Amino acid sequence: MRTGVFVCWCGLNIGGVVDVPRVVEEISHYPGVARAVDYRYMCSDPGQQLIKDVIREERLDSVVIAACSPGMHEATFQSVAASAGVNPYRCEIANIREQCSWPHQNEPGEATRKAIELIQAAIEKVRGDEALSALSIPVTRRALIIGAGIAGMQAALDIAEAGHEVVLVERLPHIGGHMAQLSETFPTLDCSQCILTPKTSEVGRHPRIKLLTNSEVESISGYVGNFTVRIRRKATYVNWDLCTGCGLCTEKCPSRASSTFERGLVKEPAISIAFPQAVPHKPVISAEACGHFTKGKCGVCEKVCPVGAIDYQQQDALFEEKVGAIVVATGYDLHPKAKVGEYGYGVYPDVIDGLEFERLNSASGPTQGQIRRPSDGKVPKEVVFIQCVGSRDQENGYPYCSKICCMYTAKHARLYKHKVSDGQPYVFYMDIRAGGKGYEEFVQHATEEEGVLYLRGRVARVFQDGDALVVFGVDTLSGKKVEIRADMVVLATAIVPASGAKELARVLKTATDQYGFFSEAHPKLRPVESLTRGIYIAGCAQAPKDIPDTVTQAGSAAAKVLALFSAERLSHSPAVAAVDEELCSGCGVCVEACAYDARTLDTRRRVAVVNDVLCEGCGACAVACPNGATRQKNASRSQVFSMIDAVVG
Amino acid sequence: MNSCPELLRPCWQGFFRADEDEWRGVTASLPPDGGQGLRERRMRYPYFPGCTLRAKARGFESSALASAGALGVQLDELPNWQCCGATFPLQADNSFSLVSPARTLASARKMGERLVTLCSACYNVLKRTNHVMRTDADRRDKVNAFIEEDYRGDLEVVHFLEVLRDDIGFDALARSVKVPLGGLAAAPYYGCLLLRPADELAFDDPEAPHILEDFLSALGCRAVDHPYKIECCGSYVALEPGDLASGPSRMVVESARTRGAQVIITSCPLCQYNLDISQQGARGHSGVGVPVVYFTQLLAIALGLSEDVLGFEGHVISPGPLLRSIGAMGSEATA
Ligand SMILES: Cc1cc2nc3c(=O)[nH]c(=O)nc-3n(C[C@H](O)[C@H](O)[C@H](O)COP(=O)(O)OP(=O)(O)OC[C@H]3O[C@@H](n4cnc5c(N)ncnc54)[C@H](O)[C@@H]3O)c2cc1C
Numbered sequence: 001m002r003t004g005v006f007v008c009w010c011g012l013n014i015g016g017v018v019d020v021p022r023v024v025e026e027i028s029h030y031p032g033v034a035r036a037v038d039y040r041y042m043c044s045d046p047g048q049q050l051i052k053d054v055i056r057e058e059r060l061d062s063v064v065i066a067a068c069s070p071g072m073h074e075a076t077f078q079s080v081a082a083s084a085g086v087n088p089y090r091c092e093i094a095n096i097r098e099q100c101s102w103p104h105q106n107e108p109g110e111a112t113r114k115a116i117e118l119i120q121a122a123i124e125k126v127r128g129d130e131a132l133s134a135l136s137i138p139v140t141r142r143a144l145i146i147g148a149g150i151a152g153m154q155a156a157l158d159i160a161e162a163g164h165e166v167v168l169v170e171r172l173p174h175i176g177g178h179m180a181q182l183s184e185t186f187p188t189l190d191c192s193q194c195i196l197t198p199k200t201s202e203v204g205r206h207p208r209i210k211l212l213t214n215s216e217v218e219s220i221s222g223y224v225g226n227f228t229v230r231i232r233r234k235a236t237y238v239n240w241d242l243c244t245g246c247g248l249c250t251e252k253c254p255s256r257a258s259s260t261f262e263r264g265l266v267k268e269p270a271i272s273i274a275f276p277q278a279v280p281h282k283p284v285i286s287a288e289a290c291g292h293f294t295k296g297k298c299g300v301c302e303k304v305c306p307v308g309a310i311d312y313q314q315q316d317a318l319f320e321e322k323v324g325a326i327v328v329a330t331g332y333d334l335h336p337k338a339k340v341g342e343y344g345y346g347v348y349p350d351v352i353d354g355l356e357f358e359r360l361n362s363a364s365g366p367t368q369g370q371i372r373r374p375s376d377g378k379v380p381k382e383v384v385f386i387q388c389v390g391s392r393d394q395e396n397g398y399p400y401c402s403k404i405c406c407m408y409t410a411k412h413a414r415l416y417k418h419k420v421s422d423g424q425p426y427v428f429y430m431d432i433r434a435g436g437k438g439y440e441e442f443v444q445h446a447t448e449e450e451g452v453l454y455l456r457g458r459v460a461r462v463f464q465d466g467d468a469l470v471v472f473g474v475d476t477l478s479g480k481k482v483e484i485r486a487d488m489v490v491l492a493t494a495i496v497p498a499s500g501a502k503e504l505a506r507v508l509k510t511a512t513d514q515y516g517f518f519s520e521a522h523p524k525l526r527p528v529e530s531l532t533r534g535i536y537i538a539g540c541a542q543a544p545k546d547i548p549d550t551v552t553q554a555g556s557a558a559a560k561v562l563a564l565f566s567a568e569r570l571s572h573s574p575a576v577a578a579v580d581e582e583l584c585s586g587c588g589v590c591v592e593a594c595a596y597d598a599r600t601l602d603t604r605r606r607v608a609v610v611n612d613v614l615c616e617g618c619g620a621c622a623v624a625c626p627n628g629a630t631r632q633k634n635a636s637r638s639q640v641f642s643m644i645d646a647v648v649g
Numbered sequence: 650m651n652s653c654p655e656l657l658r659p660c661w662q663g664f665f666r667a668d669e670d671e672w673r674g675v676t677a678s679l680p681p682d683g684g685q686g687l688r689e690r691r692m693r694y695p696y697f698p699g700c701t702l703r704a705k706a707r708g709f710e711s712s713a714l715a716s717a718g719a720l721g722v723q724l725d726e727l728p729n730w731q732c733c734g735a736t737f738p739l740q741a742d743n744s745f746s747l748v749s750p751a752r753t754l755a756s757a758r759k760m761g762e763r764l765v766t767l768c769s770a771c772y773n774v775l776k777r778t779n780h781v782m783r784t785d786a787d788r789r790d791k792v793n794a795f796i797e798e799d800y801r802g803d804l805e806v807v808h809f810l811e812v813l814r815d816d817i818g819f820d821a822l823a824r825s826v827k828v829p830l831g832g833l834a835a836a837p838y839y840g841c842l843l844l845r846p847a848d849e850l851a852f853d854d855p856e857a858p859h860i861l862e863d864f865l866s867a868l869g870c871r872a873v874d875h876p877y878k879i880e881c882c883g884s885y886v887a888l889e890p891g892d893l894a895s896g897p898s899r900m901v902v903e904s905a906r907t908r909g910a911q912v913i914i915t916s917c918p919l920c921q922y923n924l925d926i927s928q929q930g931a932r933g934h935s936g937v938g939v940p941v942v943y944f945t946q947l948l949a950i951a952l953g954l955s956e957d958v959l960g961f962e963g964h965v966i967s968p969g970p971l972l973r974s975i976g977a978m979g980s981e982a983t984a
Pocket residue numbers: 146147148149150151152169170171172175176177178179182184185186187215216217329330331332333353354355358404408411498499500504538539540541545546547548550
């Protein structure tokens with residue numbers, strides 16, 4: 001064996017603690033070491049050149065780099081080694097920074113000794129390393145996107161525009177997500193539908209976007225580049241291929257259901273199209289409300305439909321799609337009503353949430369955009385907005401800040417003033433969080449120009465008294481208790497993950513945080529990658545955010561997908577587990593131990609089998625196997641023992 | 650001897666224990682059907698009265714026991730019970746204050762799997778102590794070592810209201826009513842001890858409770874909703890000199906009165922005292938007082954039980970005139 005050892009100073013990060021010249025001196029006498037050298041910054045261009053030169057001069061067959069964590073530069077040094085003719089899997093990193101010089105800053109002598117031992121262990125490891133070659137996997141260049149809010153649509157358009165096919169799955173009958181419910185949007189107060197409909201109709205007609213609404217993902221198998229997805233399209237009881245969207249059925253339907261899109265503010269026919277601009281513009285029958293399904297009586301829509309599109313017998317349909325990458329864009333819901341008892345939310349009709357206010361203010365909403373309160377249709381003259389309802393509330397809600405409600409509350413108060421000029425809006429707040437381009441100015445406009453009264457403090461209780469809502473609050477700036485007789489109360493309830501997010505994460509075998517928001521691989525450096533390779537996240541599925549941030553993140557997720565699709569094949573580390581079939585008894589313990597579903601039992605031959613592509617090389621199986629039949633390539637038993645000997649021996 | 654009618658004041662001296670002779674009269678009150686229902690339903694639970702029910706709040710207990718009997722529930726008083734602890738210690742390292750309630754819990758466990766309470770304060774302290782004994786191994790071991798027991802919190806502490814709701818059922822209760830209260834406007838008052846901390850007590854929605862409303866509807870009353878039904882009554886501040894507590898109490902009474910309440914019901918002796926006494930001065934202003942009674946007193950009336958079990962005494966605002974005026978009490982009764 002001819003091993004070269006390259007010790008990096010990392011400026012003073014390593015060199016300021018570890019006595020690098022001494023390390024080089026000692027290591028150069030270690031068995032098998034052809035040459036040991038040091039350099040200030042081994043990762044720099046001259047450092048890399050040094051490695052290449054030494055490899056050639058000494059005709060090395062393996063290298064050990066003593067430097068920072070392999071998480072930082074393993075890939076760099078592997079490719080340097082490869083370019084000079086050394087198999088990249090015979091290049092080992094001894095981490096003498098994160099695991100040595102940093103934690104032992106005050107013990108330079110000990111640190112030097114430890115650095116030597118770590119390098120010796122790496123030399124022992126490289127001695128047993130096989131020359132492996134990377135595994136290669138094919139990529140299906142087709143993406144699945146789950147959720148067709150603004151995040152999912154943006155990602156779909158970006159990927160489709162770049163030339164790849166997209167399967168877009170949305171569980172509602174229509175696309176657009178919550179943005180379709182908004183009236184105007186901060187910070188510019190432009191109409192939400194006006195900026196949304198160009199996108200929804202583009203998605204609706206894009207030749208490379210396969211839109212599956214009223215559908216949900218049931219199961220997923222496979223791995224990056226090669227996922228197989230089972231999708232359930234729930235019955236709509238209308239044959240959309242025949243339906244022209246004329247709307248006759250909805251005009252004539254005698255049954256009524258509470259409208260989810262209008263957040264229960266009005267009733268809609270049992271067969272209906274949620275809103276005028278809906279894409280696809282096709283109706284769905286709500287079986288819970290429809291007379292035909294509940295009483296077996298009605299059949300009106302079937303009679304009136306001019307094209308015979310009504311199909312009461314329609315069943316759920318199951319599809320299978322093959323894709324190479326997945327973007328999760330399932331968005332958010334609002335904190336549920338039942339949990340805000342102190343404000344009578346869900347009990348008093350005039351206590352509403354932000355999305356209900358959006359609908360009241362929307363030209364296509366239940367009041368045609370006039371601000372009228374739900375109970376009696378009166379124009380409210382005193383409106384109290386309460387921020388942070390359920391957010392920033394360890395005890396009754398969630399500790400996090402929902403990030404957008406300060407802004408939309410200011411928007412609501414201003415929009416209210418525009419429509420009811422003699423009305424008085426009050427806002428109870430804890431802090432105003434308006435960090436964004438033009439955001440602080442937007443809030444200032446509300447307080448200074450538009451007469452919105454901001455009261456810093458919490459509201460203890462909202463109580464119905466006659467036809468007024470009495471709001472008991474406190475203004476902590478003046479130290480006074482405040483009691484306001486309001487006509488309507490609007491709660492900025494917390495943004496929570498979309499229902500079913502945790503279950504979906506389980507199906508996708510990826511992680512969520514404790515609330516159910518999808519976890520990113522790294523909060524700063526990998527914000528759109530999930531913890532599972534090939535699965536990306538965008539929009540409020542990851543955390544509460546506004547439309548600009550959502551669109552940015554969606555574009556970024558699309559860019560990641562496109563990067564993945566840029567090659568025909570992907571490479572996968574060959575340092576995976578292997579089974580010694582002579583020793584394997586087929587007990588299956590390792591199958592249980594594997595967190596990546598990479599192992600299966602061949603029941604016929606009664607041996608365990610590894611799917612190399614799924615294997616992450618974690619080693620759990622090797623530890624679990626009672627027969628020593630599992631071998632971890634380039635981390636074999638003998639390698640590990642000689643590494644231990646090098647440290648303690 | 651029981652000089653602790655000073656409203657649930659902790660009786661550290663430990664001299665206040667139940668005097669069984671003194672109380673035999675009431676516990677013996679039999680249900681009107683001579684115990685028939687009891688035998689049929691066989692609901693029988695250990696029961697903890699607490700000191701106040703033997704001092705300031707006798708009517709609470711006598712009306713509750715008699716009503717329970719009439720509904721087929723037998724409440725067996727724990728032998729040798731002692732102070733409930735009066736207040737749950739908020740310092741996490743104060744385990745000594747758990748000794749007395751833990752002793753009660755341990756002895757109740759030997760009698761059954763449930764322990765029924767009436768007074769909100771006893772309920773709160775016993776249930777929270779039970780929670781500690783169930784979930785906090787360190788403190789459990791410490792307290793068990795002291796009381797020489799091995800109690801693991803495996804008792805269920807319930808309030809009599811929960812027995813009415815969950816075991817008897819408000820529908821069944823409504824069917825047992827003999828004297829419908831004819832839409833009497835009654836305001837429920839919860840106070841704090843029944844509801845919080847919500848995750849430990851798990852009694853009702855702490856912000857929007859409705860058990861008392863449901864109870865009132867079952868009796869044929871009109872439950873008057875009012876914003877102060879879970880606000881503070883002034884609590885122990887009533888024991889300090891001055892007038893601090895009467896402020897909050899008066900707000901509670903006013904919030905009920907202005908919404909048409911003829912009577913306020915509670916399950917806490919301290920709330921009863923505070924709300925009632927706060928009207929001493931206020932009577933002059935409003936001209937009308939709102940009597941404050943225990944929910945069990947209305948219950949006993951509705952079940953048509955003897956007026957002897959009501960035990961109205963020492964009220965600032967006497968409930969007698971109101972109840973007589975709606976025909977719920979006979980004219981000769983004392984109140
Ligand atoms: C009251 C209010 C006012 C607002 N005003 C503004 C504003 O003025 N300006 C601004 O910038 N932002 C505003 N926002 C924020 C804005 O709504 C969000 O930033 C944006 O909607 C996030 O888009 P999204 O695609 O991530 O999520 P969503 O809009 O929630 O879309 C998610 C989609 O995924 C679907 N879905 C969920 N789960 C599944 C599943 N399992 N399978 C299939 N499909 C699924 C949902 O049906 C939905 O269509 C406001 C928010 C609120 C609550």
